[in-house]
Each structure stands twice: as structure tokens, then as C-alpha cells.
Amino acid sequence: MQAFRWGSFGARWRRLVLGALFMAGVGSAAAKVTALVGGQLIDGWGGAPVPHSVILIEGERISAVGTVDSLVVPAGAEIIDTRGMSLLPGLWDCHVHTALLGHADYAHWHGTYQPRFASEIMPAAARQLLQAGVTSAMDLGAPLADSIAVRDNIAAGKIPGPTLYVSGPFIQHAAPKGREHYRWGVSGAADARAKVGQLADAGVNVIKLIDQDQMTAAEVEAVIDEAHRRGLPVIAHAHRPEEIRRGLKYGVDRFEHTGLSTAPGYPEDVLTALKERTADMSRGLLFWCPTVEGFLNYEDNITNQLHIEDPAWEVEIPADIAADIRASLARPGWLPYYQITPVRSKTSATKIAQLMEAGVMPLIGTDSGIPMKFHNQSTWRELDAWVNRLGIDPMTAIRAATYWPAVSMKVDADYGTVSPGKYADIIAVKGDVMRYIDLLQRVDIVVKHGRRVK
Known part of the structure; x- marks a missing residue:
């Protein structure tokens, strides 16, 4: 296991992020673990947005949610850099x-x-x-x-x-x-x-x-x-x-x-x-x-x-x-x-x-x-x-x-928030949607059931 820390963006990390961002197609589904790292998370529960978030996805579901200071990113995980983005439930x-x-x-x-x-x-x-x-x-x-x-x-x-x-x-x-x-x-x-x-x-x-x-x-x-x-x-x-x-x-x-x-x-x-x-x-x-x-x-x-x-x-x-x-x-x-x-x-x-x-x-x-x-x-x-x-x-x-x-629809055990155990339906948008809601007209990342489709 390797711990990801917000202040440790060295050349090795940057190469890893670039590699993830330039993966062809929708390779997220093939990875054992995918990590969305660094964005501001609006998890759907109604609390304050969480900066510097980390979301771990295994298969179709979310396995853990935390921050770069509290959650370890497993070695070998596919990392998607979401710094500067708002992350929301789908x-x-x-x-x-x-x-x-x-x-x-x-x-x-x-x-x-x-x-x-x-x-x-x-x-x-x-x-x-x-x-x-x-x-x-x-x-x-x-x-x-x-x-x-x-x-x-x-x-x-x-x-x-x-x-x-x-x-x-x-x-x-x-x-x-x-x-x-x-x-x-x-x-x-x-x-x-x-x-x-x-x-x-x-x-x-x-x-x-x-x-x-x-x-x-x-x-x-x-x-x-x-x-x-x-x-x-x-x-x-x-x-x-x-x-x-x-x-x-x-x-x-x-x-x-x-x-x-x-x-x-x-x-x-x-x-x-x-x-x-x-x-x-x-x-x-x-x-x-x-x-x-x-x-x-x-x-x-x-x-x-x-x-x-x-x-x-x-x-x-x-x-x-x-x-x-x-x-x-x-x-x-x-x-x-x-x-x-x-x-x-x-x-x-x-x-x-x-x-x-x-x-x-x-x-x-x-x-x-x-x-x-x-x-x-x-x-x-x-x-x-x-x-x-x-x-x-x-x-x-x-x-x-x-x-x-x-x-x-009585499916909140599986959908509606970014929470461990729920399906990984997550979107990411560049910028602060809490201040500029119309940024949602250009969604940058869409993950549905753990599979990156955009």
C-alpha cells in the first residue's frame, strides 16, 4: 500500500497521473481499484463540500471515501486526478x-x-x-x-x-x-x-x-x-x-x-x-x-x-x-x-x-x-x-x-450519495458548482457503476 499525500506531487506522481488521464477508452472498468483523487466532493448528504477528497472504487461500487490526508490509495490503483473539480453523485x-x-x-x-x-x-x-x-x-x-x-x-x-x-x-x-x-x-x-x-x-x-x-x-x-x-x-x-x-x-x-x-x-x-x-x-x-x-x-x-x-x-x-x-x-x-x-x-x-x-x-x-x-x-x-x-x-x-x-424510488441503499457500499455513479466538473451551477452543462467525467464512460 502507498499513502497519497496532498503535498507530495513529485515527478513520479505526475507521470502516474498523466498515464491515467491518457488511458484509451474506458479502461477504468478493467482496473481492480480506481481512485478519484484531489477534487472537492459534494457527497449528496447535504453537508459542507469536502476538499482534497479521495474516492476508491472496486468493481461497480465505492469501497471508501476520505481525503488525501486520511485515506490510503492502494498500490497499483488507477488514479484519476480530479484537482480543481467538483465531484457529485451522478x-x-x-x-x-x-x-x-x-x-x-x-x-x-x-x-x-x-x-x-x-x-x-x-x-x-x-x-x-x-x-x-x-x-x-x-x-x-x-x-x-x-x-x-x-x-x-x-x-x-x-x-x-x-x-x-x-x-x-x-x-x-x-x-x-x-x-x-x-x-x-x-x-x-x-x-x-x-x-x-x-x-x-x-x-x-x-x-x-x-x-x-x-x-x-x-x-x-x-x-x-x-x-x-x-x-x-x-x-x-x-x-x-x-x-x-x-x-x-x-x-x-x-x-x-x-x-x-x-x-x-x-x-x-x-x-x-x-x-x-x-x-x-x-x-x-x-x-x-x-x-x-x-x-x-x-x-x-x-x-x-x-x-x-x-x-x-x-x-x-x-x-x-x-x-x-x-x-x-x-x-x-x-x-x-x-x-x-x-x-x-x-x-x-x-x-x-x-x-x-x-x-x-x-x-x-x-x-x-x-x-x-x-x-x-x-x-x-x-x-x-x-x-x-x-x-x-x-x-x-x-x-x-x-x-x-x-x-x-427506495433505492437509496445503492444510489444517491457518494458513500461506501453504493454503486459508483459519480460525475466530475471543472470548477466550483456550488458557486456556478451552470458548470454542469459541461460534465468532464462520468462514472456509472464503476465504469468510466466519459
């Missing part, structure tokens, strides 16, 4: 759509590209997310067989991507015509239970409800009860007050979006019900994924179109599909999808403040894949909007993208 994006790539016209997209979802489109989205530092993601709304196949191919190492948690199709009362492949209607409580059972038997990780205010009360209750009986959390849209009321009444585990159109805030009875729910410790935390960046930045996005012009979002996407997406966004200010957004954006900060005051636990999610939202940039832009537009402190935002998502 990010989670709690609301993505890998079957979408930012195209403006849903009808055209689904009518044209559905046969290419599993083979080309969803794998491209998964690769982009991983390269952006997203090592875990929740894919909420796609054809069932495609969702399961892509998730399982990632887990088997056949394609690169984040660890995926999938819902398959939405559950609602009546699916819109032409969208039945990713939206399932139910007719009565028995059918609701049967549809949830079909999803559970296929192996989904969560059940997603949408437009539950248009369902019968018996259907909503049946969906949630059957999902919980099968050990699956239920995630529900919160676009309208009655969606929230019904979700709370029957036990939804998490809500999505801020919703409520142009209303200035949530009705008092909804806020009261939220506070009563969050005060009930026996039921655990109530999670909420607001997906708010698109509202806060809408006017900037249509006047300053650099994020659309940037060719980085085309990486991994077949050329014909990329060209179609780009053509659909030629006039971003004309998209019907967003015409009400300038008014809604003025209420977003108030609604977020109301939710946090009511005691919900916010999670970072983006709706990535919807028009103008690209998988290579959605997650960092959401984090940046939380910190620099809403004034949320960086540690709260980071934990909403690391620790709390793992807790919400």
Missing part, C-alpha cells in the same frame, strides 16, 4: 421522455417515427442523458415493450445510458386517438386494475396517471390501490386542482408539473390538503417534480436560440430525424404548444414557493424530449433555473437531483 432526471427528441409536432412524430423508437430514438436519448452526467432517469410515458427493452438493454450493457425507471404508457380514462401506443384508457375499476396488473407483470417500475380528474373516483382508487398492492409507486399529473385533490385523496406518491394554467397560485383548499398530507409522517414524504425551466426561460429561448442552433443535441440522432426536428423548430415563437407559456411563466415562481412552503419534497425533472427540450441539456438547465431564477440554494437543488430521487 445526477437523476426524474421526468424524461426518451421516445421524444424535441420535435415540435407530436402527431407527426408519433405517426412517423414510432417504429424507430426502440432501435434508434430511445437509445440516442439515453446516450445523450448519460453523457450529460445523468446516471439515473425516470422515463414517464412510452410504449410498453419499447420502454422495457431499452431499460433492460441498458442494464445488460448492450447500449449506454442511465439506469432507467420506466412507467410504460400513461393510465387515463380515454386515450386520445392515435396515441394509444403510449396512453392506455380504462373503463371501470376492474379494467383499471387489469391495466395496472398488465403493466406490473411486464416489469414497469412506476405507474403514471394523467387526467385523473376525468376518471371516475372508482377508477382512480383502483389504479392507486392496485399499484400499491403490487409494490409500485404512483406518479400523477397536477395540471388541474381536481387532479391534485383526487391524487391526495387516494394516495398518489408524487405529482408532476406546477400546472394550473394561468392561475396565480393554488386554491386554498388544495394548499390546506397538501399541508395536511405532508404533516402525516406515517405516510412518508410527498414528492413533487415541477419541471419548471421551460416556463422560466421561455422568452429567452425564443429570442436567443443558441440552444436550438447548437449541433450538440444532434449527437447520436440519425441525420434524417435530426433534420426533421430542426425544421420543426424553425419558428420557435410560433409553436402552438407554448402560446400560453408567457403568461404561465409569470406564476411559476409563486407556485414553486407555495409548494415548498406546503412541505412537499421537490425533485429535479425536466420533461426532456418535449418541443425545444433536448436530452443533452435539459437537466443542467433545470438546475440552473432553480438556483439562478428561483433563488433555491445550490445544495437543495443538487440533492433534488441526487439524494431525494433515490429515496423516492
